[in-house]
Amino acid sequence: MSELAMLGLILTFLFVLFSLGLEIGFAMALAGFLGFGIVVNWDAAFNLLAKDIFSVFSSYGLTVIPLFVLMGQLGANGGVARDLYNAAYKFIGHVPGGLAIGTVGAATAFKAICGSSPATAATFASIAVPEMDRYGYDKRLSCGTVATVGTLGILIPPSVVLIVYGILTETSIGKLFLAGIIPGFIMAGSFVVTLVVWTRINPKIGPAGERSSWSERFKSLPPIFWVLFIFLIVVGGLMEGLFTPTEAGSVGSFGVLILTLIKKEMTFPRLIKAIKDTLRISCMVLTLIAGATVLGHFFLITRTPYYVATWLEGLAVPHLVIMLIIIAIYLIGGSFIEHLAFLILTTPIFLPVVVKMGYDPIWFGIIVSVVTMIGVIIPPMALNAFVVSGVTGVHRSVIYRGIYPFLIGMTICLFLYLLFPQLSLWLPYHFMR
């Protein structure tokens, strides 16, 4: 059987396993193992399975994932998000749609310590939606906002998606973090513009809240400074080469723990919940990586990256069109599997093509992240919509209607980043040589 026929057979088998409901990480490991066994031999396949899982689980580099997830979960369970929302609310709550705009501001600040998109969506769904309900905000606006702002963590450091991308592509995580900052702020700006325009067109959906005094506003500021302080230590330490990414994650987690203990927000049950949530999320991500590693070895021996590169080059279209095709594949594929899983599965295949076209892998990381941001809020695998629906009890169809207006700004941002790579690359290449 030819390499291509074998590849087609294993990919079909893989999608059958996905469709039957086998966990994606397990399915990738099983398909990769069987494919390797058939193409090479069974002894090598058994050996590969054991060695790949051993090397992924005992890898120093991959510990960065649980540590940055822990940092975010400690912040989410330790009341940091509520303090940030409170500060944003005091400053902007009195304008139409102000509570939703405040949610964008607070989530942007919260993202400086929390890299998990569903965790942010869940946290703000429980903090901001009841407050917006109190002022009679339309559910489309309130739930659509919290589901969408949750995605900011995919771009703003310390993003779990950027960390996973950095590990997969052996790209500097510090550079990826810096590359995400400007696009992240532009994206947050697009959310604010969407909210302003939306509430101008239909003021009833986001009535103005109470105006706070200046003394109340200033009193709400200290939590923002502390979050900024921890962020600067983590990202600054990485930039200056003081920490490895794993150490940065540990120092950040420790800093957030101390902050929440000083504020007396962190109780023992909350700490346990933060650790449990961290283990669950990290285990999910690392199992995906382990499965993708096994499958990746099958792809290598069947020369899949070579075939994909040959096919894309054979299209004889401008590089930008090839990039748009890759983006479409990420969006469509991720909509059916799960975006992080699809990213882990396909990035090692597409990256050589992108690099060969002369693009920077760091820039590609940002593009992939923005595509993932869009992916987690569009059906059918709109993870953030599921999370917000679960927390608020609002039907997903209502949340989708609240998400769609934000997609206009997000798509414009995606094209901006595609056409102007310097938006992503200026910071990392200016500050890290």
Added chain:
Amino acid sequence: MTGFSNLVRLTARLCYTLSGCALAGIVLLTVTDVLLRMLKHPIVGTYELVGLLSAVVIGMSIPQSTLDHGHVLMDFLTNRFPPGLKIFLEVFTRLLGMILFLVISWNLWCFGDDLRTAGEVSLTLQIPQFPVAYCIAVSSLIQSLVLLVLALEKRKKRFSHE
């Protein structure tokens, strides 16, 4: 069945506790190392210890994560199937996963044997590598038992449904 199920669930929870302790250990070890490094007294072998603890963190958290439905799967197709077929597929995929983890467990144990025979140790602290392989092998075995329990529970649900 209930006794077996309870025993497996208890084991998974114990592994999860161990995993949480290892995670806390990584944070404490790394932060202490960073602080002591500033005082020119780094902890020797932190890199290796973190790698070892990482295997405990991830390996030991798999069974409980499976019980908590923490792994991602594609269910929008199966959700549209009739209840009987859906439960049948759930039992089938649990059993498929169980076989996969039995294979993983067995091969990791053999891999651990190879490491032990070859006397593989870490570079700085000279810590033997084989216990890490054994540790993940054991957690994979527990994971396969968890999947068996879930399959049996789903099967029971199917019969009660019929």
